[in-house]
Amino acid sequence: MEARDIDVLLLGREANARYVAGAQRLWTAGTRPFGPGCVFIRATGDVHLVSTWDEGVPEDIPHEHLFGITWNPGNLLTWLRGIDGLAEAQRIGTDSLTPRFAQLFPKLFPSAELVDAEPALVAARRVKTAEEIEAIRRSLGVAETALAAATAELRPGVPVRHLAGVFMEAMAQQGVTTPATQRVAWISSAPGGRRGSGAPSVAADDLVAFDAGVVTGGYTGEVGRTWPVSPSAIDGPTSDLYRRADDLWSRLLDACQPGATCTGLLAAYEACGDALPAFPIATGLGLGFDVPVVAGHLPKTAAAEELAPGMVLAVTAQVTSESSRTVFRKDAVFITADGPRVLTSSPHWGASMGTDPVTRS
Numbered sequence: 517m518e519a520r521d522i523d524v525l526l527l528g529r530e531a532n533a534r535y536v537a538g539a540q541r542l543w544t545a546g547t548r549p550f551g552p553g554c555v556f557i558r559a560t561g562d563v564h565l566v567s568t569w570d571e572g573v574p575e576d577i578p579h580e581h582l583f584g585i586t587w588n589p590g591n592l593l594t595w596l597r598g599i600d601g602l603a604e605a606q607r608i609g610t611d612s613l614t615p616r617f618a619q620l621f622p623k624l625f626p627s628a629e630l631v632d633a634e635p636a637l638v639a640a641r642r643v644k645t646a647e648e649i650e651a652i653r654r655s656l657g658v659a660e661t662a663l664a665a666a667t668a669e670l671r672p673g674v675p676v677r678h679l680a681g682v683f684m685e686a687m688a689q690q691g692v693t694t695p696a697t698q699r700v701a702w703i704s705s706a707p708g709g710r711r712g713s714g715a716p717s718v719a720a721d722d723l724v725a726f727d728a729g730v731v732t733g734g735y736t737g738e739v740g741r742t743w744p745v746s747p748s749a750i751d752g753p754t755s756d757l758y759r760r761a762d763d764l765w766s767r768l769l770d771a772c773q774p775g776a777t778c779t780g781l782l783a784a785y786e787a788c789g790d791a792l793p794a795f796p797i798a799t800g801l802g803l804g805f806d807v808p809v810v811a812g813h814l815p816k817t818a819a820a821e822e823l824a825p826g827m828v829l830a831v832t833a834q835v836t837s838e839s840s841r842t843v844f845r846k847d848a849v850f851i852t853a854d855g856p857r858v859l860t861s862s863p864h865w866g867a868s869m870g871t872d873p874v875t876r877s
Contacts, residue, residue, distance in 0.1 A: 517558045520636045523605035523628075526621075527554040531803040532611050532637050534734050537563045540572035550612040551592070557601040564599050566592075589616070593624055609633025642800060642807050643826035648735065649850065652801055652828055653859060655730055655737030656848055659696075660862045662686035663728035666701065667743055672720040676701050679724070687730055696729025696736050704742055704842040720746040723754070725844040728862075734803050738830045739860045740846030753837055761843040762866050764788045765833040768797070772849050772856035774825045778810045778818035781831070785812075793834050801828045801848055827851040828859070 517525070527533045533554035534540065555564040564581045567573060573582065583595045596602060608621070608628045621630055644652070665686035666679045679701040687695065703718055704725035718724055722745045729738040742761075744750050750758075767787055771780030778798065785792050792812030800806030808821040808829070823829075832846045848859040 517609070517636060520609075520631075520633075522607050522609040522631060522633060522636060523558050524602055524608045525554070525556040525558075525633055526552040526608055526610045527556070527633075527637075528552060529611045531734075532641075533565070534803055535637070535641055537565055537577060538574045539565055539567065539577065540734060550610075550614045550617060552596065552610075552617070555596070555599055555602065557599070557605075559601050562599075562601070564595075589620070593620065596624060607631055609636065611637060638807055641802055643824055644802060644828055645826075648802065649828065651733055651735040652737055652848065655692075655732035655735045656739065656859055657737070658687060658690045658692050658732050659728045659730045659737045659739050660860065661690060662730065663726055663739060663741065663862055666726060666728070667741070670718070670724060670743055670745055672745055673717050675717045676703065676724075679726075683726075683728060692730050692732050694731040696731055696738055697727055699727060701726050704844060718745050721749045723749055723841060723843065725842070727844075727846065731804075736801055736804060736830075738801065738846055738848065739862050740832065740844055741862060741864050742843045742845065743865055753839070754841060757835055757837050757841055757843050758866055760788060760790065760835045761833055761845055764790060764835055765845055765847075768831050768833055769849065769856055769858070772823060772829065772831065772851055774823055774851055774853055774855070776823050778808050778821045778823065779815070781810050782812060782815065782818055788835070790835050793832070795832070797833075798829045798831045801830050823851050825851055825853045 525536065527536060528550040536556050537554055553566040562581065563577050564583065565573065565577065566585060567582045568585055570579055570582060586592055603625065605625065605628050608625060609631050611634050662683045666683040669679055669682050683700045684695065702725055704723045723742050724745060725740065725742045727738070727740045729736060744754070764784060767784035768781055771784050781798050782792065785797070796809050796811040798808065798810040800808055808818070810818050810821070829849045829851070830846055831849050832844070834842060834844045836842045845864060850857045850859050
């Protein structure tokens with residue numbers, strides 16, 4: 517805020533409010549119009565929140581700095597007028613805005629300039645604090661434990677929805693009820709090209725992909741694996757497919773160097789001769805999805821984004837054979853000053869295992 521000369525933040529996006537305040541609030545889920553739900557005063561360091569109660573609010577935010585949820589804009593503006601230091605602000609930053617608030621704020625703060633605060637928040641959130649790294653580790657631990665429970669159930673005849681249910685149950689048993697995605701498991705391929713999540717059960721010669729992601733304490737942890745259902749799923753071409761996946765993953769990890777641009781991640785796919793998938797091959801992990809977002813259709817964005825120590829990425833390697841068999845792998849990578857460090861530790865099936873899938877428990 518000092519670098520960008522911002523006196524006050526008026527935040528409406530829940531992830532930004534959570535980052536600034538450290539508070540987990542109720543009644544904030546889902547997509548909604550902008551509303552100033554968190555106010556931060558640079559001069560005093562005071563944080564003010566819209567919150568129904570003080571459960572989940574850090575102790576350094578006093579109860580008198582909380583304001584109950586209201587549907588009346590007049591009540592909301594009255595609350596803003598009463599915040600010490602807000603009326604004197606010269607530059608007020610918001611992370612979003614609606615036409616209604618764009619009309620109201622100049623009347624409420626006639627001497628202040630409204631500026632876009634999102635660049636400052638993106639710059640702050642892209643590099644994680646030590647506490648955030650531990651929060652991501654906790655989320656990854658939940659995801660990997662639930663993934664182990666799901667893969668332990670993998671056998672011919674098991675329904676795909678059962679695998680997803682086992683994952684959700686194991687996640688809930690750890691006190692977490694929010695998955696990062698609803699599509700936990702799917703048949704990534706089978707001889708003849710059958711794939712997708714609509715098949716009622718898996719066959720012995722199937723490959724099954726798991727996209728295990730959870731949100732713990734607001735922070736996202738993700739890990740992805742592709743497992744053969746039985747030894748009969750691994751023929752010569754499929755072993756080659758896993759070798760390609762291992763090679764691609766090694767190149768992707770090598771590209772995660774501090775100071776490098778994200779173009780190297782795209783180049784890893786090109787070097788292996790594999791097509792870039794439609795989804796991002798790397799995203800920042802944090803409070804939801806942080807920068808960078810690296811995708812084949814965003815080459816200029818990848819070239820402009822430089823990796824820095826403290827960033828955490830969910831990096832995905834995916835390769836597909838001519839028969840449409842697909843191997844998918846996702847890991848969390850922590851960028852340090854000495855190079856990349858993989859935070860995930862879930863076992864994965866690799867070409868070095870021969871034809872016998874390892875125990876998945």
